[in-house]
Amino acid sequence: xxxxxxxxxxxxxxxxxxxxxxxxxxxxxxxxxxxxxxxxxxxxxxxxxxxxxxxxxxxxxxxxxxxxxxxxxxxxxxxxxxxxxxxxxxxxxxxxxxxxxxxxxxxxxxxxxxxxxxxxxxxxxxxxxxxxxxxxxxxxxxxxxxxxxxxxxxxxxxxxxxxxxxxxxxxxxxxxxxxxxxxxxxxxxxxxxxxxxxxxxxxxxxxxxxxxxxxxxxxxxxxxxxxxxxxxxxxxxxxxxxxxxxxxxxxxxxxxxxxxxxxxxxxxxxxxxxxxxxxxxxxxxxxxxxxxxxxxxxxxxxxxxxxxxxxxxxxxxxxxx
Amino acid sequence: xxxxxxxxxxxxxxxxxxxxxxxxxxxxxxxxxxxxxxxxxxxxxxxxxxxxxxxxxxxxxxxxxxxxxxxxxxxxxxxxxxxxxxxxxxxxxxxxxxxxxxxxxxxxxxxxxxxxxxxxxxxxxxxxxxxxxxxxxxxxxxxxxxxxxxxxxxxxxxxxxxxxxxxxxxxxxxxxxxxxxxxxxxxxxxxxxxxxxxxxxxxxxxxxxxxxxxxxxxxxxxxxxxxxxxxxxxxxxxxxxxxxxxxxxxxxxxxxxxxxxxxxxxxxxxxxxxxxxxxxxxxxxxxxxxxxxxxxxxxxxxxxxxxxxxxxxxxxxxxxxxxxxx
Numbered sequence: 213x214x215x216x217x218x219x220x221x222x223x224x225x226x227x228x229x230x231x232x233x234x235x236x237x238x239x240x241x242x243x244x245x246x247x248x249x250x251x252x253x254x255x256x257x258x259x260x261x262x263x264x265x266x267x268x269x270x271x272x273x274x275x276x277x278x279x280x281x282x283x284x285x286x287x288x289x290x291x292x293x294x295x296x297x298x299x300x301x302x303x304x305x306x307x308x309x310x311x312x313x314x315x316x317x318x319x320x321x322x323x324x325x326x327x328x329x330x331x332x333x334x335x336x337x338x339x340x341x342x343x344x345x346x347x348x349x350x351x352x353x354x355x356x357x358x359x360x361x362x363x364x365x366x367x368x369x370x371x372x373x374x375x376x377x378x379x380x381x382x383x384x385x386x387x388x389x390x391x392x393x394x395x396x397x398x399x400x401x402x403x404x405x406x407x408x409x410x411x412x413x414x415x416x417x418x419x420x421x422x423x424x425x426x427x428x429x430x431x432x433x434x435x436x437x438x439x440x441x442x443x444x445x446x447x448x449x450x451x452x453x454x455x456x457x458x459x460x461x462x463x464x465x466x467x468x469x470x471x472x473x474x475x476x477x478x479x480x481x482x483x484x485x486x487x488x489x490x491x492x493x494x495x496x497x498x499x500x501x502x503x504x505x506x507x508x509x510x511x512x513x514x515x516x517x518x519x520x521x522x523x524x525x526x527x528x529x530x531x532x533x
Numbered sequence: 534x535x536x537x538x539x540x541x542x543x544x545x546x547x548x549x550x551x552x553x554x555x556x557x558x559x560x561x562x563x564x565x566x567x568x569x570x571x572x573x574x575x576x577x578x579x580x581x582x583x584x585x586x587x588x589x590x591x592x593x594x595x596x597x598x599x600x601x602x603x604x605x606x607x608x609x610x611x612x613x614x615x616x617x618x619x620x621x622x623x624x625x626x627x628x629x630x631x632x633x634x635x636x637x638x639x640x641x642x643x644x645x646x647x648x649x650x651x652x653x654x655x656x657x658x659x660x661x662x663x664x665x666x667x668x669x670x671x672x673x674x675x676x677x678x679x680x681x682x683x684x685x686x687x688x689x690x691x692x693x694x695x696x697x698x699x700x701x702x703x704x705x706x707x708x709x710x711x712x713x714x715x716x717x718x719x720x721x722x723x724x725x726x727x728x729x730x731x732x733x734x735x736x737x738x739x740x741x742x743x744x745x746x747x748x749x750x751x752x753x754x755x756x757x758x759x760x761x762x763x764x765x766x767x768x769x770x771x772x773x774x775x776x777x778x779x780x781x782x783x784x785x786x787x788x789x790x791x792x793x794x795x796x797x798x799x800x801x802x803x804x805x806x807x808x809x810x811x812x813x814x815x816x817x818x819x820x821x822x823x824x825x826x827x828x829x830x831x832x833x834x835x836x837x838x839x840x841x842x843x844x845x846x847x848x849x850x851x852x853x854x855x856x857x858x859x
Contacts (some may be wrong), residue, residue: 276628276655280601307597307628309831333655334597334685336832337807345832364655366687485658509630510657510666 213320213354217382220356224326224384224407225426228299230264231445232430233257234411236493237273237286238503245282247289249503254293256501260440265299266290267328267387267430271364274489275303277508280311287315288322295323301358301385301429305330305365309345313352320355328358328387331365339373350380358385358407358429374408375401387411387429399423413437413445414471417464421452432478436495437470439531469529477522490514491522498523498532534675535646538703541677542727545705546748548646549729551585552771553622553752554578557818558594558607560827566603568610570824575614575621577823581762586620587611588649588708588752592685593814596624598830601632605639612643622679622752624649628656630666634673641676647706649679652686660694671701679706679751680728692719699724708733708751712805714740721745735759735767736793739786742774758817759792761853791851799844812836813844820848 215223235257238249257263268290269275269283278286287302294300302324304315309332316327332345350357359377361369369377369386371394377383385407388395395410402408407426410419413433419425428434434445444467451460477495481488490507494514497504506513514522526532536544556574559567571589578587589611590596590604599607608623615621625636625648633650640648653666671678680698682690689711690698698704706729709717717732724730731751732741741747750756750771760767766785773782799817803810812835815825828835836844848854 274656277630279629279631282631308600309598311600332832335595335809337809340834341832344834348831366654486662487656487658509669510653510662512661512665 214325215356217354220382220384221406224356224358228265228326228385228407228427228429231428231434231449232265232267232299232301233261233263233434234267234270234272234430234432235290235435236432236489236496236503237269237278238493239506239508241505243506243508245278245285246503246505247285249505250286250289251293252502253496254290257435258294258297261435261438262443262446263298263434265301265325265427265429266294267301267303270303270305270328270330270360271362271487272432272489272492273303274508274511275305277511280306280315283315284318284322287319287324291322291324299325301326301328303328303330303360305333305360307332307334309348312349316349316353316355316357320353324355326356326358326384327353328360328385330360330362331367331369333365333367336367339370339376342367342369342373343377346377346380346383350382354382356382356384358387359383360387360389362387362389371397371401374398375405378402378405385409385429395419396423399425413467413474416445417448417452417461420449421457421460432492433474435501436474436492436499437467437531439499470531473525473529476525487511491518494519494522495526498526534641536677538675541703541705545647545677545729549586549620549706549751550748552750552756552768553586553588553620554582554584554756555588555591555593555752555754556757557754557815557823557825559815559824560830562827564827564830566599566606567824567827568606570826571607571610572614573824575611575619578757579615579619582756582760582765583768584619584756586622586752587615588622588624590624591649591681591752592683592809593754593811595811595830595833596626598833601627601636604636608636608640608645609643612645617644620646622647622649624651624681626651626653626681628654630669633670637670637674637676637678641674645676647677647679648674649681649708651681651683652688652690654686658688663690663694664697667698667701667704671703675703677703677705679708680704681708681710683710689716692716692723695720695728696723699727705729706749706751707731710734712737717741718745721747735789735796738767739770739774739782742771743779743782748775754814754818755796757821757823758796758814759789759853761821792853795847795851799847809833813840816841816844817848820845820854 238246240246302319306312409429448460448463477491493504559570627633735755770782770785812829818825
């Protein structure tokens with residue numbers, strides 16, 4: 213641990229910055245964790261795309277399809293590849309609070325910077341249950357814990373509840389995958405207590421330039437939009453930091469077509485109930501990244517016509533040749 | 534396996550008849566699963582309540598709070614305690630397919646006659662992915678599978694989805710925990726000749742037997758919450774109805790109304806309003822003589838002393854605590 217439990221909020225405020233990616237979990241043809249591809253992709257993210265931090269083992273990482281042992285192994289491999297080069301927030305969400313504690317302690321032990329836990333799903337149905345879950349989890353771990361307010365859990369944290377949870381000693385952040393209205397209200401109620409991050413790239417320009425959001429934590433856009441030598445998100449973020457807002461906006465607008473494709477292939481299926489991890493992995497494969505293989509059941513593999521359509525889409529906007 | 538995969542439906546039709554309970558799990562002072570307590574509960578169900586089967590590892594056992602290892606230990610302990618005298622129906626649901634397969638295969642190897650799979654949640658959110666979940670699982674196990682249609686997944690299976698799933702060879706039963714008799718009626722109409730269909734609401738049981746020929750009550754803690762060793766009225770009205778003696782069955786059924794009202798007050802009303810009353814189920818179970826110590830695990834909240842007093846007093850007023858007093 214790089215900080216004491218009582219310093220979790222302060223440490224996060226000071227260190228959780230930059231552009232973070234939520235990464236997929238590669239599998240081999242025989243459905244094992246593909247460690248070689250994972251390591252190779254981590255090196256690509258860090259060395260070529262200059263990504264500052266990684267959210268591993270989350271929704272993009274098909275956490276629901278991994279055993280506890282696989283999740284621990286994933287944490288270890290990601291930390292080994294990142295240590296000293298980028299930060300790691302390990303997703304330790306589990307329906308069993310005992311298993312969540314075990315995963316979180318493991319993240320702490322292997323050297324992750326932070327842990328993050330999706331809204332407790334299945335049994336926790338009201339605010340009291342949610343508070344009981346996080347209170348019990350946080351009492352039993354030292355690492356800084358981020359909330360992950362995803363409604364996919366079946367539970368949505370209100371801005372007020374986030375502000376209450378933010379009083380727990382080592383709650384240090386919220387990845388708030390909600391509407392802008394929700395985010396703005398969360399910033400108002402909890403923004404001084406913990407780091408609040410709304411994770412859509414399309415809103416990052418506004419969130420960073422005008423609402424004081426210090427970190428883009430986290431989504432797949434950093435590796436789906438950016439290519440080696442063409443780090444548009446990173447570049448327009450730097451322009452914002454230098455106060456060159458007009459130039460930043462102009463550069464950000466060049467992503468408009470890609471944002472349209474992200475809506476089509478990722479967000480629209482997601483909203484319709486189809487977790488688009490197979491599409492995301494194929495997008496990675498088209499970019500030549502390792503680990504763009506299969507998804508685990510119950511998700512369905514991408515079909516051949518879909519593959520062709522996606523390739524044509526990415527060619528049309530000039531992302532691939 | 535006592536039957537071939539292709540015979541699962543036939544086996545279920547012949548063997549899955551009668552009443553299946555749902556005993557509670559208890560925890561020791563160290564917070565660990567109390568397997569001896571579970572075994573006692575299984576024996577109580579077999580010897581005292583004389584049921585035909587029990588569902589283990591479900592909601593009243595806080596399945597979500599248990600590790601895969603704990604769930605397997607409980608399956609093994611239940612099967613040992615049952616000694617082949619009653620059917621053990623373990624729930625082996627998990628959103629992680631590898632864990633789900635591991636537990637289902639374990640149940641199969643340990644000699645369970647059926648495994649119960651609740652609607653998958655988290656990643657399975659469309660008709661195609663829900664079907665894929667069951668299809669993938671069932672292709673890889675031999676044991677018969679009971680669907681468990683619970684809204685706690687965030688959705689219900691529709692009668693049409695159930696009908697599609699009923700074509701999978703080893704899907705052989707359904708616990709349709711919808712609490713909507715019209716939905717269950719439609720399920721009986723669509724799949725009643727393929728699956729053993731059960732509405733697990735005790736209040737609907739007589740209706741189910743009389744109007745749909747429901748052969749199995751799958752499954753409910755009411756068998757131990759409403760009944761004592763000397764007073765097994767659910768069993769009585771179920772058998773009367775199965776024999777076609779409906780007038781007598783209705784009389785016995787009606788006599789349980791006060792207890793049913795208490796269950797509604799203490800259990801079902803909170804249950805269907807997102808406050809799983811497992812601590813209350815456990816305390817009621819303890820009062821009825823089952824092993825249910827150790828409270829509940831977070832995020833659920835334990836029953837308060839005031840609630841205990843009030844629940845106990847309610848059960849005494851309804852004349853339910855005879856066994857305890859004796």
